[in-house]
Amino acid sequence: MMNLHFSEEVATALANNQPVVALESTVITHGLPYPQNRDTALSMEQAVRDGGAVPATIAVLEGRITVGISPSDIERLASAPAGSVRKCSRRDLPIAVGLGEDAATTVAGTMIVANMAGIRVFATGGIGGVHRGHPFDVSADLIELGRTPVAVVCAGAKSILDLPLTLETLETQGVPILGYQTDTLPAFFTRSSGLPIDARVESAEQVAHIIHAARELEAKHGILITVPCPEDIAVPEEVAEKAIQQATEEADAQGIHGKEITPFVLGRVVELTEGRSMAANRALLRNNGLIAAQIAGELVKIQA
Numbered sequence: 509m510m511n512l513h514f515s516e517e518v519a520t521a522l523a524n525n526q527p528v529v530a531l532e533s534t535v536i537t538h539g540l541p542y543p544q545n546r547d548t549a550l551s552m553e554q555a556v557r558d559g560g561a562v563p564a565t566i567a568v569l570e571g572r573i574t575v576g577i578s579p580s581d582i583e584r585l586a587s588a589p590a591g592s593v594r595k596c597s598r599r600d601l602p603i604a605v606g607l608g609e610d611a612a613t614t615v616a617g618t619m620i621v622a623n624m625a626g627i628r629v630f631a632t633g634g635i636g637g638v639h640r641g642h643p644f645d646v647s648a649d650l651i652e653l654g655r656t657p658v659a660v661v662c663a664g665a666k667s668i669l670d671l672p673l674t675l676e677t678l679e680t681q682g683v684p685i686l687g688y689q690t691d692t693l694p695a696f697f698t699r700s701s702g703l704p705i706d707a708r709v710e711s712a713e714q715v716a717h718i719i720h721a722a723r724e725l726e727a728k729h730g731i732l733i734t735v736p737c738p739e740d741i742a743v744p745e746e747v748a749e750k751a752i753q754q755a756t757e758e759a760d761a762q763g764i765h766g767k768e769i770t771p772f773v774l775g776r777v778v779e780l781t782e783g784r785s786m787a788a789n790r791a792l793l794r795n796n797g798l799i800a801a802q803i804a805g806e807l808v809k810i811q812a
């Protein structure tokens with residue numbers, strides 16, 4: 509099997525059955541601008557620690573799949589020129605490794621590595637989904653959730669996506685969608701999409717019991733835990749919707765598609781909301797890191 513490179517801290521935590529939370533790196537290279545990307549990545553790691561777990565940010569560094577990259581690696585990825593680091597989903601992993609590249613793992617890429625590393629819980633901002641107006645542009649994240657047993661804590665799917673089609677796809681893939689202290693699917697910057705989820709959960713302990721049950725069932729799929737953006741900083745629905753509408757139209761008009769759409773639209777939405785979406789994005793990443801750590805802690809207790 510492929511050799512993974514672990515930081516000493518992550519290797520020790522895993523060997524001692526201590527809680528570990530995986531974190532992705534595409535949000536660093538493609539999700540936020542410098543230096544907010546670096547600061548957010550570091551504060552998300554801190555949020556995981558505050559929640560009692562060890563953070564393991566995952567990336568490919570010069571072809572080496574690394575679990576627990578260092579603060580200086582985070583700085584290097586964060587400050588790399590736009591477009592110079594490969595956005596690494598399932599199909600990109602062998603390319604990045606085979607060519608000895610630097611690459612930032614998406615939700616799908618991070619799930620694959622976390623699973624290989626024995627990390628059961630992963631925190632991110634938003635997963636990929638089905639793109640509005642492009643029903644065949646289905647993120648590999650959704651397919652990965654259907655075949656890799658990692659629990660993903662997120663703020664729902666990005667509100668730039670077609671959320672009803674995204675939910676349909678996840679249902680087909682057999683992925684349970686939990687609402688953390690909520691009855692509806694959060695829509696990333698906004699707290700609710702109004703769409704139903706499969707079950708409301710109140711605590712990290714309940715989530716851990718569901719993850720454990722899936723494991724006992726020998727489930728091959730992942731579990732999605734959706735957490736609304738903290739209330740004081742969430743973007744009101746009308747504001748988010750208007751900005752997304754405009755950014756999506758601009759992307760279409762400029763012929764932007766495939767893996768370029770998400771970074772383009774997110775960047776434009778930040779400009780159009782005068783930074784409010786970025787503040788919300790950063791706050792929800794930290795919050796998800798904290799809750800994922802608590803879930804990982806409860807899971808360790810059950811599986812001890």
Ligand code: PSU
Pocket residue numbers: 532534535536538539540597613614615616633634635636637646647648649666766767770774789
């Ligand atoms: N949401 C964000 N920022 C991001 C992403 C999502 O706010 O950077 C990234 C995640 O890494 C996610 C990826 O896995 O976008 C999905 O891209 P695609 O639709 O090309 O699969």
Ligand code: MN
Pocket residue numbers: 645646647648766767
């Ligand atoms: Mn896509």
